[in-house]
Amino acid sequence: DEVNATRRNFDENITKEAFELIASREESVEWNSTVLFKEDWHKGVIGIVASRCIEKYYRPTIILTESNGKATGSARSVVDFNIYEAIEECADLLDQFGGHMYAAGLTLSVENVPAFQEKFEAVVKSRIQEVHRKPVIEVDDELSLDQINYKFYNILKQMAPFGPGNTEPVFRISNVYAEDVAVLKDKHLRFKIVQDGQVTTPVCLGFGMADRAKDPDLTTVNMLRGKMRFDIVAEMRENVFRDKSSLQLYVKDIKFD
Numbered sequence: 001d002e003v004n005a006t007r008r009n010f011d012e013n014i015t016k017e018a019f020e021l022i023a024s025r026e027e028s029v030e031w032n033s034t035v036l037f038k039e040d041w042h043k044g045v046i047g048i049v050a051s052r053c054i055e056k057y058y059r060p061t062i063i064l065t066e067s068n069g070k071a072t073g074s075a076r077s078v079v080d081f082n083i084y085e086a087i088e089e090c091a092d093l094l095d096q097f098g099g100h101m102y103a104a105g106l107t108l109s110v111e112n113v114p115a116f117q118e119k120f121e122a123v124v125k126s127r128i129q130e131v132h133r134k135p136v137i138e139v140d141d142e143l144s145l146d147q148i149n150y151k152f153y154n155i156l157k158q159m160a161p162f163g164p165g166n167t168e169p170v171f172r173i174s175n176v177y178a179e180d181v182a183v184l185k186d187k188h189l190r191f192k193i194v195q196d197g198q199v200t201t202p203v204c205l206g207f208g209m210a211d212r213a214k215d216p217d218l219t220t221v222n223m224l225r226g227k228m229r230f231d232i233v234a235e236m237r238e239n240v241f242r243d244k245s246s247l248q249l250y251v252k253d254i255k256f257d
Contacts, residue, residue, distance in 0.1 A: 004161035010042040011163075015052045022057060033059055033124040035117040037073075039066035039110075043192065047074035047103075048163065055076060058135040060086065060124050062106070064113065071113050075104040079136040081128060086088045089123045090116055091229075137233050137253055140169040145176070145198035153236060153247055170252060174231045178224040185208045191224055193232065199236075204234065206251040223256055 021036050034053055041049075046063040053061045054076055060083050064073035077083035082101045091097070093116045097106035108116055162168045173195065179193040189206035210219055223230075234249035 001161060004163055007045055007163060010045045011052075014038075014041050014045060014049050016063045018049055018053055018063065019056065022031065022053065026121070031059070031121060032128050033121050034121055035064070035113075037064040037071055037110075037117075043064035043067050044073065047076065050074050050076040058133065060128075062087075062120065066110060070107050071110045072107045073105070075099065075106065077102045078132050080126075081132045085197040086120065086123045086127060090119045093119060113161070135253075137170065139172045139233055141169045141171055143173050145173065145193065145195045145200040145202065148200055148202050148236060148247055148249070153238065156236065168235045170233055170235055172231060172233050173249075175229055176232060177227045177229055178204075181221060181224045183221060187211060189220065189224070195250075202247060202249050203239075204232065204249045204251050206254070209251065209254070218256065224232055228256050230254050 017038065018036055020039075022034060025031060035059060036053075038151055041063070043065055046065055050061045050063045053063070058078055060074050060075070060077050060081055062075040064071045066072075075083050075087060084099050084101055084104050087094070087097050087099070087104055087106060092110045093108055095109065097104060097105045099105055156160045156169060159169075160165070173193065176193040176195045178191040179201070181189065184190055187208055187210045189204075189209045191204050191206075193204055194201050206220070211219070231254070232249070232251060233253050234251045237248050237250050239246050239248045
């Protein structure tokens, strides 16, 4: 648990830096891939940071750091895009690489990183299709609201610690509607969900979801407040506030009927 807490701290800090680097690149060029290098990033968490970048930007991603005088990194891909083959096309710039369709590792000279970024982007641009740009969330199981209780949560906790290679379970809950919808800090959502025939009404948190919209009248907030039916995918978490514990759902996505 102590090791996992240290890993989580590295994970959060490096992910924040990676997002900032991507945001600064996006100001001038629209990219089809993400290849980032920083010499002091912790080698043990760059794989999970690559996965975090895909969650936010959804495109083939490689995160590199410096180790023993070389740039070494982890690659992660989106659904149905073969990142190993894309890396293989850049083999002339690499010392070594290995992996499979969705994940790979690679090592190269630090001075080759800019050329690799450019060539990998060109390869991805030539291979990527529209279907690869649509985010897909893998769901572990379907829940009804009354299954969200401490008996079930205590079983989930036996599978911890969660992290690379043992990700937190993701659940789908279908045909629900929202109550008590609130916007926090102008960007986050907090609401309860209700399901026909179920007594439990858990609190849901949707980070960064307040400004999601198809058009000005169809914001996520307006659709939730309009009692529209939707399916939700989320992770179950325990929240402790003023010595009181409650279960909450951390929302990964919402799909309206």
